[in-house]
Amino acid sequence: MFGRLVRGHRDRVGLTQRELADLSTISVRAIRDLEQGRATRPRHATVRLIADGLRLGPRARADLEAAARQGQNCWALKAGYDAAPTAPPAALDTLMGRESEAAALTAELASGTERLVNVMGLNGVGKTRLALEVAARLHSGSGFPVLWAAFAGPPVAYRQQSGPDGLAALITGCADALFGPAGARPPASGTTEGTTDGTAEVITHGTDRHADVTAFAELVADRPALLVVDGALTDRPDTDGIDRLLRDCPELRILVTSEGPYGVAGERTFLLGPLEAPAGAQEYTPDSLGRIPAVRLFLDQLRRTRPEYALTQDDVPAVADVCRRLDGLPSALRAAASWLVVYDLATLRQCLEDDLASLLVHLAGDDEGARFQEALRRRVARLPADGRALLARLCDGERDGGDGDFELADVAALTGRSLPECGRMVRDLLLSGTARPSYRLGRSRFQVFHLVRAFQPAAARVATVAGHR
Template structure:
């Protein structure tokens, strides 16, 4: 962890074991200080009581009452005693969480004439407050970054790729002496502007006519972690630049996020999994449900809306079903959780057949592509070729897993031949729009519920719904096994 961490008006110095509020040092007991240090180190993550007690009293057996006393002392020092805690929240039966945004710095001094990017030019957004169920993903991405210098975190939209990248970036701040640079490419509409966007984030001025050589020369002997976020819409340019940086700037480390791999030399692809949810169980208990990250995130976001929500055994099966229908997509879970205050749990689950219509309003500060599910899916759909769009829409008629042969039977038709379906299916997998589900010696595919619902609406807009229904009827007679998982073509279910 970095030596110095700031949050609100406070400054935490681990080396000197000191907590300041502005220019005033605060009196804080050693146990309370250790609790604060551990919570801040894992900011945004719920830390169990047993974990805290093992960390603060490693060789002593204490009860939870002792921990509560020191947490109360810590809260008093932070002025966190009233309703609506700003720094440390309690999660009943689970532990405590440090919820305030933090910024980290280091007193590390570089030696041997090492050159680095000026700290003042590198701006890293605050460490994400919510990393529920993502500790393993963060650790694996970090380990591969250290081992191989170049990692791409890949997954479907809204799954939490930026959260992973920022968490890794903050954990590496000390190792890179502050030279961690975050480049948000989401607002870069022209691929030719990618090198300029990177240079601007680094605080480096380059020539507008041919910026890439100047950028590579600038970074050639500098040690920096470059986070390239949201690469998919400018992927050709990012891929070429990333490969050159990997080869020609051997001290630069690269961490990219994208809905598809860059597919260049040196890249290690980490496919971010969906958040795990509980299986369908009629008697699912709250305790068992909370073992699953999707449920943890849903409950945390509902509670954060000010409802005082705590998961009960009666509500656990309903929450489990909501999370299953949302396929572990973090954005969808957060949006659904935001509806509970107005609709209630059961109505959130039951309200429509077109259940994604209720997910209209996201965080005000979210980028436009993450404000709603439809905006997130529009972003991916607009990046597809015409044949890929047709293939995706036709595949939306499957209600469950399907094989390549099934896909050819339904998707290969007017406008898309067999070769285009085969290539298109492979591209849709790479672009995180179709999931691969191996089953024995057979490779099966499926569309997540949100993607299938969206693509089904697009199928109707394309005027192909009736034709595909007839095609499916014919296909199911030719391939009887196909009939079991061909879904009816629905009306558009994602708001436009």
């Protein structure tokens, strides 16, 4: 940062390194080392002499001094970072039903086969929990430092670990520059203002939006590390900045949790579906039902309020139906289970039949339902027009008794489109997290989630598909 500022000011006034050395009484070699980043901790006297030689105005001089202090702070930060690998946040709950996903992502990131992984899925599906597991495995198994940045969202079930002073702010700044909302990013270049003596002065406050990215790259350098960006909402990340960071840090891996694909070169999209839930046509015993991941999570949450509870054969149909109606979505299962403080299973099941959406409001007041609806609104808005229309028709339950289950042939019959066109529309629904695939008996089938059907905005349901009402 300091070296780039010096080079920028020197070029602006048309000085060579030799001429600046003569004006400032600093050696040519010292100026060259500063500009090329080989020297990052200039002394106060050196900064003052360079500013005098460049004839900087008050604001530009203050920015140069701030950049020098930042270089000194970064050096101290790097010393602390290099002393001990930074640990990931500690999860506060047990991972359930994600062994294959966690193993696959850990292997890909550890080997370097994939360096930019984007975990996508429905709101509340467990993207953060999977990222925590993968980060913990990479840290304990391969010694990766884990640099964790989280965007604003609901309360999270982990405990952040301590690190060197200033590290969290640097990681957050880097994540904001690369994956923050495009409109909130500072401009990429400076503006010029006049000074009282008539000379031009480059205003550098907030001008280098990649300052934190550059400092982050200098911190990581060529050592293995994992950057986790949890809860990124933008659909337009800074692709140039991401490419540059991965190039400057050849051993860095980036794991992002988001709402959809970015289309970045080298991006590994990983669509995370809900937990496996009970099948509608199958008969279960308490033992066989209790082994299904969605049921395990539901019972785990239930026993937090009723520790004595044991699943009986009489309760099997109700538990299976609750987990199936909630699509195996972890956040929905937790919210529904919280109501068992005051409801019995039969009442909870009836409430889900009457008003599925209301049960996503946690008994303690954590409104998962509102967050889910807002996230769904964003997802639906990103769909192409034909995808939104198809989703609206599927949510209306105009086929197959209203269960939301369909094949490509059903979409072709509904829309009049060719199978390849229908395939693209269905793929859009899958990537948006509003539907999931099912492969039974050698056939590909798909299902719109019950929760999506419950929350799909009514205004979207009047949309048409290729002119068919």
